[in-house]
Amino acid sequence: MNALHVPAPHVPMEAEIVRRTQESPSVFSLGLRLCDPAQHAAYRFEPGQFNMLYLYGVGEIPISIVSDPEDGDELGHTIRVVGRVTRGFAALKPGDRIGLRGPFGRGWPLLETRGQDLVLVTGGLGCAPLVSVINYVAQRRGEFGRVALLQGVRHMDDMIWRERYARWAKLPDVQVLLAADVAGTGWSWHVGLVTELVDQLAFDVRDARVMVCGPEPMMLASVRKLSASGVADEHIWMSLERNMQCAVGHCGHCQFGAQFLCKDGPVFNYPQIRARLGVKGY
């Protein structure tokens, strides 16, 4: 038989929590190190890829890797508590052990977009997959053109990392634009939709490369706005979320039309998913 390919990494590796940070009441970050030093040293990933993190006796979930790919110390993950597994992870502390399989999937086009202006649009609380890009670009500021970070939330209280955004805004040629649908006192940013921020960009978006992450209606609205502003579909990338069980392209749960998110995504060039995006039920 034609056994051209490597056996699937079906079995987790043991990982230790080396750092735990509470980012907001429902969001926390875990720094992980693979317990086997050889495994840890050999581990490589790209921003936008994800790991399957395993909580002992409960199950596995897909979580993006947010640390820098050249940070050899720990693998960073930022997790929002929503259910069984994430709640279990929230209760863990440094020194505790979990399982890790990965990295899986295709990440953001950081080589392809080198030297270009970047517009990074995130919505809601689901911005973890793009945080890795922000960190990556911040570390390598000279390798990219101008950068705009557009982040929108429903309520101003949902905005985590306001200090981080403030820090990013101080980097050369980085424009930070925040929006909240609902805002109160102490909110000096835009009140409204994240898509409206496109009009405030300091550079011409037509030549920029755009990466979008967030709830699908928000991503669709962003794409419409950007297309109307002259951005080519081929210059837009976005990260999707679907149920995942195996992460190796076999269980069928993550399918989006003909794409398997776990291996063909989760980051897609917009034309790859254009036909089904926004169609209810896919």
Next chain:
Amino acid sequence: MTTHGYLAREYFGRLLEALRNSGYRCVGPQVLDGAIQYRDLPNAQALPSGWRDSQAPGRYRLEHSNNPRQFAWANGPQALKPFLFAPRETLWCVERDARGALSFRAVLPEAQALAVIGVRACDLAALHLQDAHFLQGQFQDAQYAARRDGLFLVAVNCTHPAATCFCVSTGDGPDVPEANGGCDLVLDEVDDGFIVRSASERGASLIAQLGLAPVTLAQQTVVADQRQQAREAQTRMLPSRDLRPLLDTRLEHPRWADVAARCLSCGNCTSVCPTCFCHSDHESPAIDGSDSTHYREWDSCFTQGHSYIHGITLRADTRLRYRQWLTHKLGAWHDQYGRSGCVGCGRCISWCPVGIDITEEVAALAADTP
């Protein structure tokens, strides 16, 4: 080396013996709980001699006659899929020691040489697709690979397709292709025995042990005639082998709501379908907390959980689930694996409790534009 010959029915046991002598565990069709199913085959007498099936939407019945033939029936609920892609199996185990350290261990099925007797052309086509899914992508499935490696396949050309079969229109049957059939031996059954043909080197060396007689011209004529009749017997069909262009224009067709009003969303169709591959992972922790077993189980795009992501079910209603199933099976498979995911076996038609017929649904979708 013999590649072709006649085996009288009373000597069929020689084939089983030769397979056992080569180390194979033999599995073959038998009548069990009112259906033809594949189980360990003790001897040739256990084959379903004289049994015929009668299939229709939502219907499968067996009838017995004095016909000496042992393969005069079309497929039962399942053939190869459960032997390679097990309905439930452990993937790995993890132990936790007193300090909380975890040790993970892969669990693989015991590699076993299995010979399956009686597989049909559609089963082989489906196997080909499951191979593509589990073995030929970026990652290889270790469980599937362990079982696949030792598989010996004895195929039988269909002489009695069921009313639900439409493999002619999908291009997958009723005969095994002369070249690259993907099996080891092919049988054509005649009243008093079998014409045996080898389809692989392993097959050729096996039939060399059977003492086959030359095939007569009369036998060749019988075989050609019954093959022709089997093709002509099929009345169901799909309108095209590539329905992608059609389905892409039918996503909002009212027929989806119509079929959803009948469909129970039970998932029978996906579990009998020889190409459906969906499964879920589950965890079974030991009561004392010292270890946990991670296993997978067949799942279906008709379940609530299949499209669940924290707080939302993307396909909450049957309309969206049936559409997902059909547009994947007949559409997205082309992009994923280069052809349709349907091999025309008709199982989903017979085993649907309310008799939903995939060919009829496609015809209705094709008939008019919304």
